[in-house]
Amino acid sequence: MAKTRWLDEQEMAAWIAFLEVSHRVFRSVEAQLKEDEGLSHAQYEILVKLSAAGEAGLRMTVLADSLITPKSGLTYQVGRLEQSGLVTRTACDSDVRGVTARITPRGLDVLRAAAPGHVARVREVLIDLMDRPQLLALADALGTVNGRLREGTGGTA
Amino acid sequence: MAKTRWLDEQEMAAWIAFLEVSHRVFRSVEAQLKEDEGLSHAQYEILVKLSAAGEAGLRMTVLADSLITPKSGLTYQVGRLEQSGLVTRTACDSDVRGVTARITPRGLDVLRAAAPGHVARVREVLIDLMDRPQLLALADALGTVNGRLREGTGGTA
DNA sequence: GTGTCATCGTTCAAATTCGAACCACGTGTC
DNA sequence: GACACGTGGTTCGAATTTGAACGATGACAC
Numbered sequence: 498m499a500k501t502r503w504l505d506e507q508e509m510a511a512w513i514a515f516l517e518v519s520h521r522v523f524r525s526v527e528a529q530l531k532e533d534e535g536l537s538h539a540q541y542e543i544l545v546k547l548s549a550a551g552e553a554g555l556r557m558t559v560l561a562d563s564l565i566t567p568k569s570g571l572t573y574q575v576g577r578l579e580q581s582g583l584v585t586r587t588a589c590d591s592d593v594r595g596v597t598a599r600i601t602p603r604g605l606d607v608l609r610a611a612a613p614g615h616v617a618r619v620r621e622v623l624i625d626l627m628d629r630p631q632l633l634a635l636a637d638a639l640g641t642v643n644g645r646l647r648e649g650t651g652g653t654a
Numbered sequence: 655m656a657k658t659r660w661l662d663e664q665e666m667a668a669w670i671a672f673l674e675v676s677h678r679v680f681r682s683v684e685a686q687l688k689e690d691e692g693l694s695h696a697q698y699e700i701l702v703k704l705s706a707a708g709e710a711g712l713r714m715t716v717l718a719d720s721l722i723t724p725k726s727g728l729t730y731q732v733g734r735l736e737q738s739g740l741v742t743r744t745a746c747d748s749d750v751r752g753v754t755a756r757i758t759p760r761g762l763d764v765l766r767a768a769a770p771g772h773v774a775r776v777r778e779v780l781i782d783l784m785d786r787p788q789l790l791a792l793a794d795a796l797g798t799v800n801g802r803l804r805e806g807t808g809g810t811a
Numbered sequence: 812g813t814g815t816c817a818t819c820g821t822t823c824a825a826a827t828t829c830g831a832a833c834c835a836c837g838t839g840t841c
Numbered sequence: 842g843a844c845a846c847g848t849g850g851t852t853c854g855a856a857t858t859t860g861a862a863c864g865a866t867g868a869c870a871c
Binding site: 501502503504507508510511512514515516517518519520521522523524542564565566612613616617619620622623624626627629631632633634635636637638639640641642643645646 | 665674777
């Protein structure tokens with residue numbers, strides 16, 4: 498292994514800030530959803546993706562990839578949402594192995610009810626704490642990072 | 655509740671990017687530490703904080719606050735590290751209830767051994783994916799957010 | 812068609828996470 | 842000192858998370 502390139506002061510500042518903000522934001526968002534709506538953030542994200550997918554629904558693998566979560570965890574959470582009647586699971590037409598998840602009308606209701614409180618919290622702990630230039634800069638920087646991470650999917654290992 | 659202020663396109667872009675990057679980065683960092691060093695990121699962070707605290711060590715509560723993690727989880731992880739001989743726990747002098755955690759020489763060794771691989775991964779999935787202006791902008795924006803979150807500790811709820 | 816290999820989603824066991832309840836102890840008041 | 846009240850850490854149980862193993866297909870070559 499080559500000699501370690503340690504983080505300089507600015508890089509360290511970026512990493513630390515990223516770490517701390519992430520912890521704070523997710524803890525806060527998680528708490529809000531749980532207390533007010535009885536949903537975990539993971540479940541909320543699933544509902545959002547399925548809502549965006551509409552009637553067609555989404556294959557489990559596609560959903561897992563787009564949520565950047567292990568498949569086994571997704572199986573668990575979707576099962577949970579299915580029990581609650583917010584989501585359905587049906588065999589895929591084109592591939593017997595495949596399973597398509599769809600949001601139910603009740604799932605849509607729950608999502609619509611949860612959205613305002615969730616958005617408000619996201620504003621409180623992140624969005625509204627920056628001015629517009631900072632917001633744009635953040636979106637730009639993380640957008641770049643995200644794009645490169647997508648390219649090299651798995652290339653990181 | 656006032657009418658919901660939904661996120662506009664730019665705000666949404668920032669939030670989505672933040673979400674996705676966070677998931678990818680933490681998953682990758684977690685995997686690297688686990689595979690290469692047998693440590694969770696939580697444990698690594700504890701060792702870093704204790705290492706910075708030196709001989710004096712840190713009180714559990716202080717540590718929990720600085721790691722932005724629930725106390726019960728910290729108790730668990732510190733217990734785990736103590737079993738592995740990387741950390742010690744001793745009663746606090748000034749307060750019998752208090753517990754001071756300290757890193758052991760072996761803990762320092764483990765940390766020093768783990769650091770290069772960890773830093774390399776952090777570079778791969780975040781730091782090195784931005785140019786310098788983006789890095790600075792990220793540090794600025796998240797630094798601002800972090801400062802405001804610290805002020806209003808708990809004020810979010 | 813038959814064999815081989817990747818893919819799909821689930822299942823499994825083990826580890827971790829969380830908040831709430833809890834006990835022991837400081838802190839301040841009278 | 843006795844009291845009420847806040848704090849420090851741990852314990853507890855329930856829910857969740859993870860990668861690895863698994864069974865059942867697809868896909869593709871021969």
